[in-house]
Amino acid sequence: MVKDLEYSSSLNGASFLLFELKQVVKLKQLGLSNQEIRRKVIEENIFQFANKGRINRALPSIMKRVDVIDDTLAQLMTKGSLEMTKVINLYSIMKTDLLFFEFMRELISEKLQNNDFTIEKKDLNVFFASKSEQxxxxxxWSDINAEKLKRAFMQVLFESGMLRNRRGNELNRLMIDEQIKHHLTFIGDTKYLRAMGE
Structure with a gap:
């Protein structure tokens, strides 16, 4: 279902957005089409954003994420714990954002496997420099765009629970629920589990 992803800086306008994704998952469970969901979100301001422009920036990413969340994950997202919803959201971001997935796989997962629980600015700089070469x-991308994206990546780590403090540099190992592990393994998405440090 997921087309070959290209590198994108869309995470700048759509960071973690857990509450918003959950609202869209619920609308999808009610049987609404993507078009109906878009209209409802905008007309009824379901995301409760003060700024309409922000809805237009965030919505395309959220719609992509919701499309990679199958019925089982949608159930876990609406009925499960906050920790479960965070993990599923993190999975959906990795599955729809190639650069963020590579960041998780090549930098974060690697650190966790080596019991290195510190992420520093230089780690991000080296990662982005190497990607620029590839x-x-x-x-x-402009330096400003790249800097914003680095902040967005760190924000996602923080909101998912993988970074202890918003301004800190200490990584946490996620506690991933067995139901999620089992399901992602069953559907052949273990690479995303590994990227989360499993």
Whole structure:
């Protein structure tokens, strides 16, 4: 179902957005089409954003994320604990954002496997520099865009529970519920579990 992903900086306008994703998952469970969901979110301001422009920036990413959440994960997201919803949201971000997935797989997972629980600015800089060498698209991004994206990545780590403090640099190992582990393994998505440090 997921097309080959390209590098994107869309995480700048749509960081973790857990509450918003959960609202859209619930609408999807009611049987609404993507078009109906978009209309309802905008007309009824379901996300409770003061700024309409913010809805338009966040909605495309949320719709992509909701499309990779199957019925089982949707059930766990609406009925499960906050920790479960955070893990499922993190999975959906990785599954729809190639650069963030590679960041998780190549940097975060690697650190956790080596029992290195510190992430520093230089780690992010090295990761982005190496990606710039591999991709003309990333190399073409402005320094400001890249800096914003680094902050967005750290924000996602913090909100998912993988970073202890918003301004800190200490990583946490996620406690991933067995139901999620089992399901992601069953559907062949173990690479995302590994990227989360499993």
């Amino acid at each position: 991709s003309e698209k990333i190399a073409s």
